[in-house]
Amino acid sequence: MDVDGRIINIELQVNKESFFKERTLFYWSKLYSEELLAGDEYTELKQTICINIINFNLFKCEDYHSNFKILESERKELLTDKFAIHFFELKKVGKYKKNKRMEDWLNLINAETEGDLMAIQQSTTIPEVQDTIVMLRHLSADQQVRQEAYYREKLLHDEASALESARREGEAKGKAEERSAVAENMRKNGFTEEQIKLALGYSDNE
Secondary structure (H helix, E strand, O other): OEEOOEEEEEEEEOOOOOOHHHHHHHHHHHHHHHOOOOOOOHHHOOOEEEEEEEOOOOOOOOOOEEEEEEEOOOOOOEEEEEEEEEEEEHHHOOOOOOOHHHHHHHHHHHOOOHHHHHHHHHHOOOHHHHHHHHHHHHHHHHHHHHHHHHHHHHHHHHHHHHHHHHHHHHHHHHHHHHHHHHHHHHHHOOOOHHHHHHHHOOOOOO
8 A cells, every 4th residue: 555655554463374575575676576567667666665564583682673784785875765574473572561452452453352452442542443343343233233134134034934834835735625525515516536637637647
């Protein structure tokens, strides 16, 4: 997405991949190069930032946030500010305190239970995080209401179908009994089986 003239790509990754570093570098290069149209000058290339929020440990460090740039190896001189790849390792959040605002957001992403949400809501002082938790609860409640409404509607449909099926079976049974009584009466009055079938519309299989 384009934000203030910068290309920002955010990816959430749950499962560990052996070549995840190479993968994110590949995605960064595509985003960076594809923005330049034929005839455009290189100066029009935009700052491109890849943000990877990952649920596994990728680097041998305690810090949950790793920020990579292109630097000269000896002087540490920055080649360009148009390259940036960030990694946020969720499993390290809480072990190494650095940025409370960032940690609250990452903990929110990492939350799995209502207890997790409650703990974050009680500890955070960030209004946006509080608002997001409220919104998540509303969405969860709406989903539960929709699910309950679905099952109620399904139950009503099932009951209506069962009643209609029983009614039709009853009608069919009643007609069969009525035809059987008429046929028996015709036999008593000397009608042949062929005449009874023709009169009552029986098929050859009945």
